[in-house]
Amino acid sequence: MIPKHTVDRLSNRLTHLKPILSFEIVFIAVFVTLVFFTGGAAAQAPVGGGGGNTSGWETILDNLYNVLYITLQYAGLTILVLGFIVWLSARNNSQRSETGMKLTMGGAAMVVAYFGLGALVSLLEFIAG
Known part of the structure; x- marks a missing residue:
């Protein structure tokens, strides 16, 4: 069994510690990681002189849509x-x-947004032909 004065001293030390991770640190770490892993691939010019070809943009936007x-x-x-x-x-x-x-309401709103986004994209694809 641990003596009470040791527990009090330990809990006193723990209350003075600052949180190690904050939102800003996590955001900066994710941003820097994305910069290093994505590199300049998205900013490269198309090979072969596409001359206004948008198939690269469509692929990028389609992949972004799928991830989201x-x-x-x-x-x-x-x-x-x-x-x-x-x-x-x-x-x-x-x-x-x-x-x-x-949390339950937020999760339910996200599920509704998921189905609503699918319906909206289907409608836009139908209109676009």
């Missing part, structure tokens, strides 16, 4: 399930219950 669409789907479902778990396991803790309810 899949991310929206899985993130929405994950947040929805996580929100239900937190909400239903809150018992008498009102703050945790409120957090779970907000």
Whole structure:
């Protein structure tokens, strides 16, 4: 068993520590990582003198759409399930219950946005021919 004065001293030290990760640090790290891994590939001129060919842009936008669409789907479902778990396991803790309810609503909104985005893109593809 650990003596009480040791536990108090340890908890006192832990309260003075600053959080190591903040939103700004994570954002900068992700941005720098993307810069290094993507490089200049997207900014290169087309080989062979396409002369206004947009197939490269269509491919880039199609890939971006696919990544966002899949991310929206899985993130929405994950947040929805996580929100239900937190909400239903809150018992008498009102703050945790409120957090779970907000997560559930956010996840549900993402799932609705996922299906709405699919319907909107289908409509635009139909109009474009």
